[in-house]
Amino acid sequence: MSLSKRLGEYVRACFTGLWIQSHEHDDALAELAELCRQEDWRLAVWDIDRGLQVTGAPAEPAGGQDPLSAIRALNALATSDGTAILVLTNFHRFLNSAEIVQALVRQITTGKQNRTFVVVLAPVVQIPTELERLFVVLEHDLPDQAQLEQIARGIATETGELPEGTQLQPVIEAAAGLTRYEAEGAFSLSLVRHGQIQPDTIWELKSQTLKKSGLLSLHRGGERFDALGGLEALKSFCLRALRRDGHERPQAKPRGVLLLGVPGTGKSAFAKALGAETGRPTLLLDVGSLMGSLVGQTEQQTRQALRIADAMSPAILFCDEIEKALSGAASSGQTDSGVTARMFGSLLTWLSDHTSDVFFVGTCNDISKLPPEFSRAERFDAVFFLDLPSAQQRWAIWKLYIDHFALDVPLVEAAQNVVPVARTAHESVDRLRKWASGRCLSAEQPGIFRAEPAAEPKVGRKVSRNPSQN
Numbered sequence: 001m002s003l004s005k006r007l008g009e010y011v012r013a014c015f016t017g018l019w020i021q022s023h024e025h026d027d028a029l030a031e032l033a034e035l036c037r038q039e040d041w042r043l044a045v046w047d048i049d050r051g052l053q054v055t056g057a058p059a060e061p062a063g064g065q066d067p068l069s070a071i072r073a074l075n076a077l078a079t080s081d082g083t084a085i086l087v088l089t090n091f092h093r094f095l096n097s098a099e100i101v102q103a104l105v106r107q108i109t110t111g112k113q114n115r116t117f118v119v120v121l122a123p124v125v126q127i128p129t130e131l132e133r134l135f136v137v138l139e140h141d142l143p144d145q146a147q148l149e150q151i152a153r154g155i156a157t158e159t160g161e162l163p164e165g166t167q168l169q170p171v172i173e174a175a176a177g178l179t180r181y182e183a184e185g186a187f188s189l190s191l192v193r194h195g196q197i198q199p200d201t202i203w204e205l206k207s208q209t210l211k212k213s214g215l216l217s218l219h220r221g222g223e224r225f226d227a228l229g230g231l232e233a234l235k236s237f238c239l240r241a242l243r244r245d246g247h248e249r250p251q252a253k254p255r256g257v258l259l260l261g262v263p264g265t266g267k268s269a270f271a272k273a274l275g276a277e278t279g280r281p282t283l284l285l286d287v288g289s290l291m292g293s294l295v296g297q298t299e300q301q302t303r304q305a306l307r308i309a310d311a312m313s314p315a316i317l318f319c320d321e322i323e324k325a326l327s328g329a330a331s332s333g334q335t336d337s338g339v340t341a342r343m344f345g346s347l348l349t350w351l352s353d354h355t356s357d358v359f360f361v362g363t364c365n366d367i368s369k370l371p372p373e374f375s376r377a378e379r380f381d382a383v384f385f386l387d388l389p390s391a392q393q394r395w396a397i398w399k400l401y402i403d404h405f406a407l408d409v410p411l412v413e414a415a416q417n418v419v420p421v422a423r424t425a426h427e428s429v430d431r432l433r434k435w436a437s438g439r440c441l442s443a444e445q446p447g448i449f450r451a452e453p454a455a456e457p458k459v460g461r462k463v464s465r466n467p468s469q470n
């Protein structure tokens with residue numbers, strides 16, 4: 001539902017405090033102005049730079065910058081049978097003043113009598129406790145594919161500047177997740193560079209944008225499944241899930257997999273290759289970076305990261321070594337006032353409820369550190385166990401690396417330079433196997449994983465990249 005439609009409903013229902021979270025104030029204001037014009041509502045906009053501007057009235061003389069008088073001016077805009085809206089731009093900056101908070105409490109409460117509305121427009125949601133119950137929060141969504149196409153058409157006006165037919169979709173998908181302003185910039189840069197809008201330039205700008213957000217990064221490596229020996233059951237499961245038709249039914253949408261396994265068995269490598277293999281961007285979610293120092297910041301950053309991921313669909317969302325970040329969730333109440341638990345809660349809700357075409361891949365070395373709700377059966381499409389490679393898989397991997405590095409080293413000689421994980425960490429490997437036995441799917445063969453009695457390997461199981469240097 002568009003912002004103006006949602007806003008219109010709330011105003012008609014007389015919610016007199018509205019908080020719009022938006023990174024695109026000009027666009028949000030344009031939607032709001034159009035709504036007010038259609039409904040014949042009075043509109044005033046205040047910001048610290050320009051002061052109070054009432055639509056249809058001459059600009060205020062200099063000095064209208066005082067935030068307190070802006071709130072007080074709203075009552076003067078009220079009419080006996082009409083509606084008046086005051087937009088306060090970036091007003092989160094002023095909410096640490098007791099006078100301002102009190103003026104807002106009074107205004108929002110009395111607004112119900114004379115139909116005057118306060119709308120705060122800010123990129124974040126930081127509402128002081130006194131005002132929490134008085135505001136309704138609306139998120140200004142990032143543009144959808146149809147809107148992005150409209151923006152592209154507005155910029156590429158000459159024939160041939162915008163690819164048509166099947167070539168157009170990759171351009172629009174590349175821009176998914178950008179704001180209107182960023183998409184305009186990316187399209188224009190591509191036109192300057194190539195005389196045509198091309199996905200490459202857009203991807204380049206999008207990775208920069210994601211880096212700036214500090215929450216997600218984009219992996220666009222070209223690794224494919226054929227660079228990974230074995231893991232056949234896992235590969236075919238994910239390909240089937242992602243290529244299946246019938247995704248239009250939300251309940252049939254694939255949600256994701258959890259990869260549990262011994263270090264070095266290819267969990268991260270698999271997650272990165274899945275994107276290239278299915279033609280989707282792989283977004284790396286660093287759970288540690290979601291932790292903010294201010295109250296409420298962590299939850300807000302988690303929501304924002306997941307929103308960006310949703311807007312970038314179809315995509316793979318890859319969260320590596322998830323237990324490291326979430327291990328504190330159970331004791332979170334005592335250690336960090338519940339911040340980790342709430343972040344974990346937001347992630348769980350998203351995993352169960354998201355309707356976007358985003359496939360989650362989480363990896364984990366130590367399931368005992370993960371809160372039990374996380375690995376619960378129906379949370380993911382499947383939980384896979386990646387064991388140490390079997391003899392057959394070892395040969396497949398060995399052959400891949402011999403070809404790749406043009407090596408001429410006998411396996412026995414190379415094994416002398418490698419201490420296998422099976423030996424350095426056999427206790428934890430055994431523990432993990434026991435946990436996975438009967439609970440997880442095998443990454444190698446279709447069916448449930450069954451632990452076999454551990455046997456000491458005869459040759460090195462972990463392949464060193466360049467054995468001759470060890």
Ligand SMILES: Nc1ncnc2c1ncn2[C@@H]1O[C@H](COP(=O)(O)OP(=O)(O)OP(=O)(O)O)[C@@H](O)[C@H]1O
Pocket residue numbers: 227228229230231261262263264265266267268269270363365397400
């Ligand atoms: N099946 C495989 N075929 C080819 N190479 C592999 C395979 N499994 C792992 N590797 C290689 O071994 C290295 C380690 O793999 P990766 O980082 O994916 O392991 P991991 O399971 O994520 O380990 P950790 O749990 O320590 O994060 C990478 O260079 C990867 O390419």
Ligand SMILES: [Mg+2]
Pocket residue numbers: 267268269320321363
């Ligand atoms: Mg890894």
